[in-house]
Amino acid sequence: REEKRILRGISSAIEKKFGKRVDLLFLAKKKYSFQIQGYKRYVQMFRSYRPKVIAYADNGEMKNMIEAAHKVKIPTVDLQHAVVSYLNLLYNYPAKYTNHYSPTISDYVFTFGDYWTNEYRLPAKVIPVGFPYFEMMTNRVKPAMSIESRSKNIIILSNYMHNDLFVRYALELADLLPGHKIYYKLVFTYYQDWRWRCPDLAKKSNIFVIDDNRPTLYEYFSMCRYQIGTNSTALFEGLGYNLTTFVLRGSTSIEVQELYDKGYAFLVSSAREIAEKVNNQVELKFFSSI
Numbered sequence: 001r002e003e004k005r006i007l008r009g010i011s012s013a014i015e016k017k018f019g020k021r022v023d024l025l026f027l028a029k030k031k032y033s034f035q036i037q038g039y040k041r042y043v044q045m046f047r048s049y050r051p052k053v054i055a056y057a058d059n060g061e062m063k064n065m066i067e068a069a070h071k072v073k074i075p076t077v078d079l080q081h082a083v084v085s086y087l088n089l090l091y092n093y094p095a096k097y098t099n100h101y102s103p104t105i106s107d108y109v110f111t112f113g114d115y116w117t118n119e120y121r122l123p124a125k126v127i128p129v130g131f132p133y134f135e136m137m138t139n140r141v142k143p144a145m146s147i148e149s150r151s152k153n154i155i156i157l158s159n160y161m162h163n164d165l166f167v168r169y170a171l172e173l174a175d176l177l178p179g180h181k182i183y184y185k186l187v188f189t190y191y192q193d194w195r196w197r198c199p200d201l202a203k204k205s206n207i208f209v210i211d212d213n214r215p216t217l218y219e220y221f222s223m224c225r226y227q228i229g230t231n232s233t234a235l236f237e238g239l240g241y242n243l244t245t246f247v248l249r250g251s252t253s254i255e256v257q258e259l260y261d262k263g264y265a266f267l268v269s270s271a272r273e274i275a276e277k278v279n280n281q282v283e284l285k286f287f288s289s290i
Helices: 002-018 024-049 063-071 114-119 132-140 163-176 199-203 217-223 233-239 253-261 271-279
Strands: 054-056 076-079 108-111 125-128 153-157 181-185 207-210 226-229 244-248 266-268
Touching (some): 024 063, 063 076, 114 125, 132 217, 153 233, 163 199, 163 207, 163 244, 163 271, 226 271, 233 253, 244 253, 244 271
Parallel strands (some): 076 108, 226 244
């Protein structure tokens, strides 16, 4: 009863603030019933196959699976797959709960490295294990011989939340930097229909849309001198290639605040600002040298 009251209260607050009616009670019931059915199926499956451990990348909808694993006493390991910050609700609990066991929280979290440890505030054991794929690819794919040979190449790392913003920046940069090649990395779910979603990208001769996984993203990093993004883990991978990094100011840029606060990236508010820095060949301090 109390939860229903809270959900109705939030719905009313949203309607008052934004003028839109959202039936949170309906959505909660729908999600909760799905979780219950999933939990029952996972328990049955785990009892049948008895795995020694379950590893996964949690997208926020795996609580039923985690709870089922704990029911059958199987250890659970969440593998980091994204930027984690205090804005990520999945991994941030009030201090009084960080030592409180919950059956819906993973036993272990394997992270890309020590850098991320303090961003996890939850009752799980956080273990930095590195990023094996990144390490393998950076050993395999080396940058072009000189910075000059890739100084005219820019890669844009788009995402779901800000796709329209990235398209606008790409189009403006294509005009502001006509002598540069702009590689536009699509979110993989846009590979097939980007010409319908973003038709203007195809109209610019110096924009090259990446709609396949071959060549790999690392090969594009090796060809480029600059990268543009918001809060993608790919930004950190690009830093491994010493790419001059531009973070677009927006609702999610604060997740990588440390990068621009410590001088590893520029926080920018316009395409013109990026173009000016590119034309002036403004440099930043580098993370590493590959």
